[in-house]
Amino acid sequence: MKIGDKVRFLSDVGGGVVAGFQGKDIVLVEDADGFQIPTSITDVVIVDNDDYSTSRIIENKTQPKVKSIPDDDEDYDPAERPVTFKPMAEERKGGDKLGAYLAFVPVDVKEITSTRFETYFVNDSNYYMRFAYMTAEGANWHFRATYEVEPNTKLFVEEFGRDDLNNMERICVQIMSYKRDKSFILKPAVDVQLRLDIVKFYKLHTFRESAFFEQPALIYTLVENDKEVRPLVVDPDKLKKEIMNKAKADDMLVSSANRHPKTEDKNAPVVVDLHADELLDTVSGMSPADILNYQLDIFRKTLKDYEKKKGKKIVFIHGKGEGVLRHAIVNELRYRFKNYTYQDASFREYGYGATQVTIK
Structure with missing residues (x-):
């Protein structure tokens, strides 16, 4: 039996077309009104046209034979008439919310x-x-x-x-x-x-x-x-706007730092927090891959900004999590920034989730 086969009910009148299956034992029979009726696979037989009368049943040795419903003028026991009543679906308290x-x-x-x-x-x-x-x-x-x-x-x-x-x-x-x-x-x-x-x-x-x-x-x-549920798809225009707003904020921070150069400790490492909530005002509409790519863009831009400051140490805080961001950063350092050295940053100062890079 396959989808598209015409079938007849054995214990009920009528039939329809096989529309699908629920597991191995239940077949979904779609009637003329387009409704799909879950039925035991042992309670249907295949027919060769739309005539669902017993005379049109295709022989199937694996299916039990059904007793024909007698004509109105014949004597028969009403108890033998197939049960066609189907109870309404049960409802539960609080179930009216989807x-x-x-x-x-x-x-x-x-x-x-x-x-x-x-x-x-x-x-x-x-x-x-x-x-x-x-x-x-x-x-x-x-x-x-x-x-x-x-x-x-x-x-x-x-x-x-x-x-x-x-x-x-x-x-x-x-x-x-x-x-x-x-x-x-x-x-x-x-x-x-x-x-x-x-x-x-x-x-x-x-x-x-x-x-x-x-x-x-x-x-x-x-x-x-x-x-x-919030869709996990990216709105390109919204993502571009978020990135531009963040870039403007970064430029303002750099400008502010340049106005007060004397307060900076030249030997102190630069600390960059790559957590998404620190880099973006919102991640609404962004997939995990989009967020990761943005974090890596900040990582690359930071190394580019300090590439001429030999010996400068930069601490990237990426968090422990599942290690996806840290793995991506290490991969960049191994293949794209081979000349730079890196190590785990101080646990006392930054915890487990930070990597220190030294410009060479």
């Missing part, structure tokens, strides 16, 4: 370096959610899936391998929320773009326990308490 998440779950968490992954959409609200799931291909987008998710449930979207990760660095999820058979408060449509850190898929500790899964998962927030 909550939605995109989750990635390792198929085999014990083999994190080689395992495949499953993608899930989690609807943590009392609303039905219809979502579209896309990934970027350069300046364009590739459509991957669209489903309707019932309230307070999670839905399997797809399975992928490590070869697919390079095509999943930028993800877009668009969501429309509503309720069925009752009035509801209108919610704005959600449009979230995320940047996946591909390196995290190789680290076991990034997959953590959660209330949504029995196994560890990497979970990205799309919307929580009706608030859409």
